[in-house]
Amino acid sequence: MKNQYDICFALCAHGRADLLEMVLTNLQIKLKNTNLNSGILVVCSPDDECFDVALDHEVHIHSMENVTLGWRFNEMLMQAAKLGRYVVHIGSDDFLSIEYLEFLSKVAKHENIMAGGLDRAMFIDIESLECREVLEYGSTWMGGGKFIHCSVINKMNGDIYPDHLSRGVDRPAQNKIEKFLISQRQSFIQVKQLSTPGLIALKDGENIHGINAFRNFPEREYQYIYLDAPDREMINLMHAQRKEGSND
Numbered sequence: 001m002k003n004q005y006d007i008c009f010a011l012c013a014h015g016r017a018d019l020l021e022m023v024l025t026n027l028q029i030k031l032k033n034t035n036l037n038s039g040i041l042v043v044c045s046p047d048d049e050c051f052d053v054a055l056d057h058e059v060h061i062h063s064m065e066n067v068t069l070g071w072r073f074n075e076m077l078m079q080a081a082k083l084g085r086y087v088v089h090i091g092s093d094d095f096l097s098i099e100y101l102e103f104l105s106k107v108a109k110h111e112n113i114m115a116g117g118l119d120r121a122m123f124i125d126i127e128s129l130e131c132r133e134v135l136e137y138g139s140t141w142m143g144g145g146k147f148i149h150c151s152v153i154n155k156m157n158g159d160i161y162p163d164h165l166s167r168g169v170d171r172p173a174q175n176k177i178e179k180f181l182i183s184q185r186q187s188f189i190q191v192k193q194l195s196t197p198g199l200i201a202l203k204d205g206e207n208i209h210g211i212n213a214f215r216n217f218p219e220r221e222y223q224y225i226y227l228d229a230p231d232r233e234m235i236n237l238m239h240a241q242r243k244e245g246s247n248d
Helices: 017-031 049-056 069-081 098-107 150-155 171-183 229-247
Strands: 005-012 038-044 060-063 084-089 094-096 113-118 120-125 131-135 146-149 187-191 199-203
Touching (some): 005 069, 017 038, 017 094, 017 199, 038 069, 049 060, 060 069, 069 084, 069 150, 098 113, 113 150, 150 171, 171 187, 199 229
Parallel strands (some): 005 038, 005 084, 038 060, 113 187
Antiparallel strands (some): 084 146
16 A cells, blocks of 8 residues: 655654643644655544643644553554655654754665664753754664654664653664664664754653763754754744743
């Protein structure tokens, strides 16, 4: 059966509906300015406030209870593989850069690249507007933003993330994909040629990565160099809202 989209952007959401609202709005604004034939899939519980956010954005929704993250990620990939030739896994607090979306539009024109991901990302603390860059070396991809051809997901029967995974996007999933592709003599790539980080991760006290774990950027440099206009506007708006809320 022919896939509905060239690329399906897929994410699991649980709580933090304000972040999901920003992520979906940001992605939809950027996709309107690309030639990508794409769709968005959100996996969440019908009892979660994120379900209503997904409905408001008129994206595809797969209803699933809040079991362990590994189970949800694998189910998400299987459902997304029914929609798109390629599945791009993003976090519910991630922005993808316009430059990376343009790169993905080139990937979508080919069938010989089976999987890949980014070599770096930027993390922004939405409470303080501090920013950090994390670099991954060698053949390691960043967890968020990875893309996988639907045939790989189907041949692996969606068994990519460990069931016991409880938080974060893990490296063993990448290793499992690469091992499978090597056995099939198929290719995967690490995306290094972007001039800026392809993924912006929004972090706060509820997130899994401590902002102090990463290398400092020069003060507020990201405002002018690394962020697309929709990113700047949304991050500054959320920062102002949270600052106002803390003063009430």
